[in-house]
Amino acid sequence: MNFNQKVWDLTKRIPKGKVTTYKEIANRLKTKAYRAVGRALKQNKKPIIIPCHRVIKSDGSLGGYKGRLNNKEKISLLRKEGIKIKKNKVENFKEYLSKL
DNA sequence: AGTCGAGCGCGCA
DNA sequence: TGCGCGCTCGACT
Numbered sequence: 001m002n003f004n005q006k007v008w009d010l011t012k013r014i015p016k017g018k019v020t021t022y023k024e025i026a027n028r029l030k031t032k033a034y035r036a037v038g039r040a041l042k043q044n045k046k047p048i049i050i051p052c053h054r055v056i057k058s059d060g061s062l063g064g065y066k067g068r069l070n071n072k073e074k075i076s077l078l079r080k081e082g083i084k085i086k087k088n089k090v091e092n093f094k095e096y097l098s099k100l
Numbered sequence: 101a102g103t104c105g106a107g108c109g110c111g112c113a
Numbered sequence: 114t115g116c117g118c119g120c121t122c123g124a125c126t
Contacts, residue, residue, distance in 0.1 A: 003109065022120055026108085033108040034120040040110080042119055057120065064119030071119095 003029070007040040010100050014054045017082045018098035019090065023058040028100050038063065053077050060093040 001009075010025050022037045029037075041052045053074045057063040062078075062085075065071040075085050084091040 026120085031108070032121085033110080034122095035107090035118055036109040036120090038119040039117090040119095043111080052119080055119080059121090062119090 003033075003036060004040040004043060007037050008044050008046070008050050011041065011044075011050050011052065011055060013100060014051055014098045017096070019054045019056050019078070019083060019093060019096045020098050020100060021056055021058045021093075022063070024097070024100060025055070054081075054098075056090055056093060060089040060091075062088060062090070 006029055007025055010028055011020070014020055022034045025037045026032060026034045037055075041050070041055060044050045044052060053065060055063070062071065062074055065074040075088070078090070079085055083093075083096050090096065
């Protein structure tokens with residue numbers, strides 16, 4: 001199992017209407033390489049299976065998505081799933097946090 | 101508050 | 114080998 005595979009595995013377990021942070025994922029993998037997590041998601045081969053838009057930064061902002069920051073599609077997608085976003089940050093994102 | 105620099109793991113050159 | 118990245122955190126301003 002590669003690092004990336006682990007990241008994707010955790011990511012695809014995120015239920016609809018929930019989110020998680022890069023930090024949590026790294027924590028589950030027992031590593032401090034938070035950056036590797038983001039990079040792994042970028043390199044994911046199955047964007048259909050991997051809901052990378054549900055992965056956000058630990059301060060509640062969306063981070064990057066597909067190389068762009070403040071991606072509107074990501075925001076819309078999350079709002080559709082019932083997550084409220086204000087000023088490019090997830091409101092009360094801790095409530096939506098999936099504990100994996 | 102905002103900014104800076106270090107630290108991690110993997111990919112690409 | 115070396116650098117950069119969809120990040121994070123502790124120190125400084």
